Amino acid sequence: MEYAIETRKLVKRYPTKRSSSMGYGRGRGIPSFSALINLIRGSSGAYIEALKGIDLQIKPGEIFGILGPNGAGKSTLIKILCTLVLHDGGEVYVNGYDPSKEPSNVLKNLQAVLPESRGFSWRLSGKQNLEFYALLYGLDDTESKKRIDYLLELTELKERAEDGYQRYSTGMQRRLLLCRALIRDTPIIIFDEPTTGLDPTGAADFRDLLKNKLAYQEKKTILLSTHNLQEAQEICDRIAILDKGKILACDTPDNVRHLVIEEREIKIDILPIFPDKKYDLLVKQLNEFSYVTDIQPETNQNGRIFRINIRLKKEQEITEILKVISENELKIKSVNTQEPTLEEAFIQMTRQAKKKVIKEEETGK
Numbered sequence: 001m002e003y004a005i006e007t008r009k010l011v012k013r014y015p016t017k018r019s020s021s022m023g024y025g026r027g028r029g030i031p032s033f034s035a036l037i038n039l040i041r042g043s044s045g046a047y048i049e050a051l052k053g054i055d056l057q058i059k060p061g062e063i064f065g066i067l068g069p070n071g072a073g074k075s076t077l078i079k080i081l082c083t084l085v086l087h088d089g090g091e092v093y094v095n096g097y098d099p100s101k102e103p104s105n106v107l108k109n110l111q112a113v114l115p116e117s118r119g120f121s122w123r124l125s126g127k128q129n130l131e132f133y134a135l136l137y138g139l140d141d142t143e144s145k146k147r148i149d150y151l152l153e154l155t156e157l158k159e160r161a162e163d164g165y166q167r168y169s170t171g172m173q174r175r176l177l178l179c180r181a182l183i184r185d186t187p188i189i190i191f192d193e194p195t196t197g198l199d200p201t202g203a204a205d206f207r208d209l210l211k212n213k214l215a216y217q218e219k220k221t222i223l224l225s226t227h228n229l230q231e232a233q234e235i236c237d238r239i240a241i242l243d244k245g246k247i248l249a250c251d252t253p254d255n256v257r258h259l260v261i262e263e264r265e266i267k268i269d270i271l272p273i274f275p276d277k278k279y280d281l282l283v284k285q286l287n288e289f290s291y292v293t294d295i296q297p298e299t300n301q302n303g304r305i306f307r308i309n310i311r312l313k314k315e316q317e318i319t320e321i322l323k324v325i326s327e328n329e330l331k332i333k334s335v336n337t338q339e340p341t342l343e344e345a346f347i348q349m350t351r352q353a354k355k356k357v358i359k360e361e362e363t364g365k
């Protein structure tokens with residue numbers, strides 16, 4: 001299968017400092033040809049590895065999310081894909097083309113919407129700005145006019161299309177950026193943190209636009225980076241959790257959620273009772289089940305227990321627990337299960353990775 005985006009053991013290193021012998025300028029000269037190459041490639045001194053061998057396979061038509069804390073390498077990966085940064089090791093392909101060898105073919109297949117993207121004239125209207133870019137891309141005049149009208153409609157900017165760009169809100173500017181990215185009608189669109197800076201409604205509208213219009217209507221492959229786990233859960237078909245240049249998990253948001261979470265919690269609401277010996281006995285009996293890891297009562301203002309929160313192994317059924325509770329003559333009002341959230345999984349995964357690094361450093365591996 002030809003993937004829309006594929007990486008194999010992808011590595012990116014950034015230099016952290018240049019050695020003093022590399023300095024050049026007036027009266028200094030460049031020591032040697034290899035030194036010059038090192039200087040250009042920045043491989044002369046210490047470096048940090050922003051990507052440490054990333055394997056990714058993104059299918060055509062997928063909405064794929066890259067999640068990770070600050071400095072995880074999300075933007076680096078995106079910049080490599082859209083030919084802004086060269087990789088240092090491994091392989092990377094966009095619809096079969098290597099960004100470092102065939103950048104123009106890559107750019108025929110992919111458009112990126114980056115947070116730093118600007119380049120709109122404040123004096124022109126939204127529509128004129130798009131027409132300017134269509135001209136710059138060398139597109140056919142009639143075709144591009146039609147496309148621009150279609151895109152302004154798609155992004156609900158049509159009514160404000162003739163307004164000066166300086167009068168656009170952040171959300172409208174973001175949607176105009178999207179129009180610009182779509183003018184050339186490439187099959188893959190990449191977004192680096194598309195909803196950062198938008199208000200909750202603007203962000204929800206933008207997500208809706210990505211999912212329902214770009215992915216389903218226009219059949220685009222979408223790669224996006226985000227810090228927003230809720231966002232990933234809502235719109236992505238699959239996600240990868242990236243941390244310190246490594247992929248910790250790659251699957252559907254639901255599967256990732258369940259991957260590291262070993263336990264779940266059930267909340268049992270009962271007719272309130274005062275804690276007494278009988279209750280202590282119940283807790284003792286529940287604790288005898290090897291799969292129960294924690295029992296916490298919740299009390300109301302009168303000191304009566306109205307809820308028992310029980311943590312237990314993820315896959316375990318709860319018949320025995322309910323049986324013991326009813327045998328102790330407690331009246332069960334409702335039972336709710338607390339599903340693990342993507343956020344919990346994310347925090348647990350990145351913490352585990354951090355512990356592993358510390359351990360490796362300590363043991364000198």
Ligand SMILES: Nc1ncnc2c1ncn2[C@@H]1O[C@H](COP(=O)(O)OP(=O)(O)OP(=O)(O)O)[C@@H](O)[C@H]1O
Pocket residue numbers: 014015048049050068069070071072073074075076077
């Ligand atoms: N131009 C650069 N020169 C040197 N180091 C860089 C450069 N760009 C990124 N880095 C480093 O590479 C690592 C990954 O950075 P990157 O910007 O890809 O992370 P990110 O996941 O996008 O983070 P954020 O969520 O903060 O945007 C970081 O340690 C960062 O400091």
Ligand SMILES: [Mg+2]
Pocket residue numbers: 074075076192
């Ligand atoms: Mg970034």
